[in-house]
Amino acid sequence: MSNIDLYTVVEGGSITTPKGFTSGGLHCGLKKTERNDLGVIVCEVPATAAAVYTTNIFQAAPLKVTRESLVNGTLRAIIVNSGNANACTGEQGEQDAYEMRAEAARYLGVAESDVAVASTGVIGELLKMDRVRSGIAGLPEKLNGGASGADDFCQAILTTDLIKKECCVKVLVGGEEVTIAGAAKGSGMIHPNMATMLGFMTTDAVIAAEDLHSLLRAATNVTFNMITVDGDTSTNDMLVTMASGLAGNETLTRFHPDWAAFAAAFTHVCQSLAKAIARDGEGATHLIEVQVNGAVDDDAAAAIAKTVVGSSLVKSAIFGADANWGRIIAAVGRAGVPVSPDRVDISLGDIEVLLQSRPVAFDEEKALVYLQKSETVLITVDLHDGSGTATAWGCDLTYDYVRINAAYRT
Amino acid sequence: MSNIDLYTVVEGGSITTPKGFTSGGLHCGLKKTERNDLGVIVCEVPATAAAVYTTNIFQAAPLKVTRESLVNGTLRAIIVNSGNANACTGEQGEQDAYEMRAEAARYLGVAESDVAVASTGVIGELLKMDRVRSGIAGLPEKLNGGASGADDFCQAILTTDLIKKECCVKVLVGGEEVTIAGAAKGSGMIHPNMATMLGFMTTDAVIAAEDLHSLLRAATNVTFNMITVDGDTSTNDMLVTMASGLAGNETLTRFHPDWAAFAAAFTHVCQSLAKAIARDGEGATHLIEVQVNGAVDDDAAAAIAKTVVGSSLVKSAIFGADANWGRIIAAVGRAGVPVSPDRVDISLGDIEVLLQSRPVAFDEEKALVYLQKSETVLITVDLHDGSGTATAWGCDLTYDYVRINAAYRT
Numbered sequence: 029m030s031n032i033d034l035y036t037v038v039e040g041g042s043i044t045t046p047k048g049f050t051s052g053g054l055h056c057g058l059k060k061t062e063r064n065d066l067g068v069i070v071c072e073v074p075a076t077a078a079a080v081y082t083t084n085i086f087q088a089a090p091l092k093v094t095r096e097s098l099v100n101g102t103l104r105a106i107i108v109n110s111g112n113a114n115a116c117t118g119e120q121g122e123q124d125a126y127e128m129r130a131e132a133a134r135y136l137g138v139a140e141s142d143v144a145v146a147s148t149g150v151i152g153e154l155l156k157m158d159r160v161r162s163g164i165a166g167l168p169e170k171l172n173g174g175a176s177g178a179d180d181f182c183q184a185i186l187t188t189d190l191i192k193k194e195c196c197v198k199v200l201v202g203g204e205e206v207t208i209a210g211a212a213k214g215s216g217m218i219h220p221n222m223a224t225m226l227g228f229m230t231t232d233a234v235i236a237a238e239d240l241h242s243l244l245r246a247a248t249n250v251t252f253n254m255i256t257v258d259g260d261t262s263t264n265d266m267l268v269t270m271a272s273g274l275a276g277n278e279t280l281t282r283f284h285p286d287w288a289a290f291a292a293a294f295t296h297v298c299q300s301l302a303k304a305i306a307r308d309g310e311g312a313t314h315l316i317e318v319q320v321n322g323a324v325d326d327d328a329a330a331a332i333a334k335t336v337v338g339s340s341l342v343k344s345a346i347f348g349a350d351a352n353w354g355r356i357i358a359a360v361g362r363a364g365v366p367v368s369p370d371r372v373d374i375s376l377g378d379i380e381v382l383l384q385s386r387p388v389a390f391d392e393e394k395a396l397v398y399l400q401k402s403e404t405v406l407i408t409v410d411l412h413d414g415s416g417t418a419t420a421w422g423c424d425l426t427y428d429y430v431r432i433n434a435a436y437r438t
Numbered sequence: 439m440s441n442i443d444l445y446t447v448v449e450g451g452s453i454t455t456p457k458g459f460t461s462g463g464l465h466c467g468l469k470k471t472e473r474n475d476l477g478v479i480v481c482e483v484p485a486t487a488a489a490v491y492t493t494n495i496f497q498a499a500p501l502k503v504t505r506e507s508l509v510n511g512t513l514r515a516i517i518v519n520s521g522n523a524n525a526c527t528g529e530q531g532e533q534d535a536y537e538m539r540a541e542a543a544r545y546l547g548v549a550e551s552d553v554a555v556a557s558t559g560v561i562g563e564l565l566k567m568d569r570v571r572s573g574i575a576g577l578p579e580k581l582n583g584g585a586s587g588a589d590d591f592c593q594a595i596l597t598t599d600l601i602k603k604e605c606c607v608k609v610l611v612g613g614e615e616v617t618i619a620g621a622a623k624g625s626g627m628i629h630p631n632m633a634t635m636l637g638f639m640t641t642d643a644v645i646a647a648e649d650l651h652s653l654l655r656a657a658t659n660v661t662f663n664m665i666t667v668d669g670d671t672s673t674n675d676m677l678v679t680m681a682s683g684l685a686g687n688e689t690l691t692r693f694h695p696d697w698a699a700f701a702a703a704f705t706h707v708c709q710s711l712a713k714a715i716a717r718d719g720e721g722a723t724h725l726i727e728v729q730v731n732g733a734v735d736d737d738a739a740a741a742i743a744k745t746v747v748g749s750s751l752v753k754s755a756i757f758g759a760d761a762n763w764g765r766i767i768a769a770v771g772r773a774g775v776p777v778s779p780d781r782v783d784i785s786l787g788d789i790e791v792l793l794q795s796r797p798v799a800f801d802e803e804k805a806l807v808y809l810q811k812s813e814t815v816l817i818t819v820d821l822h823d824g825s826g827t828a829t830a831w832g833c834d835l836t837y838d839y840v841r842i843n844a845a846y847r848t
Binding site: 115118153340345352358361362367387426429430433434 | 527
């Protein structure tokens with residue numbers, strides 16, 4: 029984001045920082061270890077809400093229920109479990125998702141149609157509903173608007189993730205301070221086309237529902253939809269946002285003079301969470317950022333950036349600190365979009381390795397150090413074909429990715 | 439192949455078994471170890487020839503030269519090196535490919551326009567032409583029509599492959615015995631869209647050039663184009679076939695009564711080589727075969743089969759002997775083609791794990807034994823949407839894939 033002057037990152041902020049939100053989480057017994065596996069976010073007023081969902085044909089039961097709750101455009105709460113995706117579970121799975129919604133509504137004292145449901149974990153197993161029920165009953169006393177409530181929630185949505193993912197920013201809208209925050213989980217089966225994971229955003233902005241929805245879609249396209257861990261699109265992905273309206277700002281629409289600042293702040297939260305998911309990809313040791321410039325258009329740039337960042341060979345080479353640009357250009361060439369083959373530039377960090385599609389004699393030792401020492405490896409591809417640009421994020425392919433996924437279910 | 443009665447597999451047969459062919463190989467110094475890295479196949483008469491090439495936009499220099507040689511539809515020889523792909527090497531790379539062709543033509547006493555050139559190995563480095571030149575000069579004395587010539591050639595085309603890949607079959611055409619053979623190499627950057635590797639086929643059939651070409655394309659689509667190791671399509675893939683015509687059969691065209699038998703035999707060779715490449719995928723411990731039935735059409739079935747066999751999560755699960763069908767159905771759902779979500783059956787071997795999109799209670803111990811003990815893991819997906827079918831082949835994702843590709847270039 030070059031728009032950092034339009035908004036301010038709130039260090040230590042969380043999903044309960046925007047006015048009107050509380051959250052909580054606990055261990056109800058869906059995960060084998062004692063980690064949290066059930067969480068909730070609650071808004072004290074009906075929040076303007078919007079969501080985007082996975083494009084996978086097989087959509088998990090909670091997505092159906094959440095879509096129904098979103099019909100009226102408002103939410104009061106989101107109930108989430110980890111450890112079980114409630115996907116490919118048939119009619120019983122749907123009944124279970126509806127019951128999760130009903131139980132959460134009952135214990136929180138809100139309407140069922142104002143509760144969204146999300147699940148993540150193993151596919152094809154029925155939820156242990158006795159544990160879910162007793163867990164939901166215990167959630168109200170865990171709810172708070174402080175750091176512990178947000179932390180309990182963030183821990184409750186993790187599966188193979190190593191670290192919780194949060195971001196919070198402030199932005200002025202018509203002179204009023206508006207806060208936007210988000211929490212998300214990864215970290216395998218990550219190849220969005222829509223949100224590739226579970227993501228939850230809160231804001232206290234007063235904002236028109238349709239503009240919130242279009243902003244959510246636009247921000248998702250350049251952030252969550254631009255990350256890949258393993259090329260697999262999950263059955264459960266969703267990103268839900270709630271706006272409490274308690275900041276008291278003039279109603280935001282795309283015609284408001286501060287819309288650009290709000291949109292930049294909102295997109296910053298999405299991008300921060302998306303990058304955190306990629307960095308915490310299963311087994312990852314590096315975040316990989318691929319910037320494509322000079323494509324025929326932005327869509328072509330996006331296709332190329334995602335193909336490069338998703339290439340198993342590129343990912344393995346980064347793990348091995350190997351400046352193997354041949355794999356990068358091979359990925360560019362199979363992205364399925366037009367590229368002039370004779371004028372491609374490629375850099376690793378600030379080290380030029382290919383110029384006009386010809387190898388550059390570069391300092392191998394410097395490249396090795398860059399690849400070994402950099403937390404984020406930046407690959408820049410310039411095609412000189414037009415003005416299309418895109419950035420995608422991913423992670424390296426490591427022994428631990430294989431270890432984690434060879435033994436996930438067992 | 440259910441047509442095995444139409445032809446006979448020749449045990450111990452090789453690319454020099456069809457009449458008119460000799461081959462050879464040697465170590466000229468492109469590989470760091472003493473393994474062969476330069477090989478040649480020669481036909482004693484002008485052979486009817488056809489080829490298919492990678493769809494990658496960045497095509498290596500040898501492909502340009504080979505395309506030119508194929509314009510007249512005949513070949514006398516194919517010169518191949520491993521250890522260096524001669525890709526992304528600019529004008530010098532093209533000159534080097536032309537020089538390889540010219541030197542091979544000179545030492546073999548044939549026209550330059552009758553020589554094809556192929557390279558495989560690292561991208562972006564210039565060929566050490568002094569070594570290539572002296573190697574070509576030494577090739578004629580290595581040429582023979584026996585097993586050692588074929589073996590020397592097969593060894594010369596390997597890179598990270600562990601084993602050589604050969605197949606030979608015989609078929610009767612109008613009462614005359616016709617032989618078809620092939621050799622190929624894998625084993626990373628394997629996700630064809632066209633031939634995903636180097637493949638060389640010889641036959642002594644008398645066959646019309648256009649029918650040879652259309653058969654080559656058709657056979658490639660259901661064999662080499664249905665394998666994936668890592669989803670990466672190489673810059674160098676090509677499959678070249680030469681027909682000496684020395685079997686003396688009536689000229690084969692698609693209207694010949696024995697065309698079906700010849701096509702089945704030809705396709706058998708392609709499928710055998712393709713499966714051998716998948717099985718010898720970098721680090722692989724299992725061949726994975728995915729059969730999709732009941733898709734809306736064959737193209738949809740092919741898209742689904744390739745998506746499943748290419749899924750990193752499915753590949754990791756097979757490595758871990760985990761009957762994780764949730765990953766299989768998630769891959770089916772993201773293949774980008776229409777699927778009815780409520781009537782999918784999935785089996786592992788003969789163990790049903792999903793029926794009408796609902797989990798089946800199966801014997802986990804039996805599934806574990808099947809996945810651990812089977813050289814080939816068969817995944818069957820039935821969609822009940824139509825009559826489209828396809829089969830794809832791949833391999834599991836292992837620690838060794840990461841190890842090999844984290845340290846390939848260095």
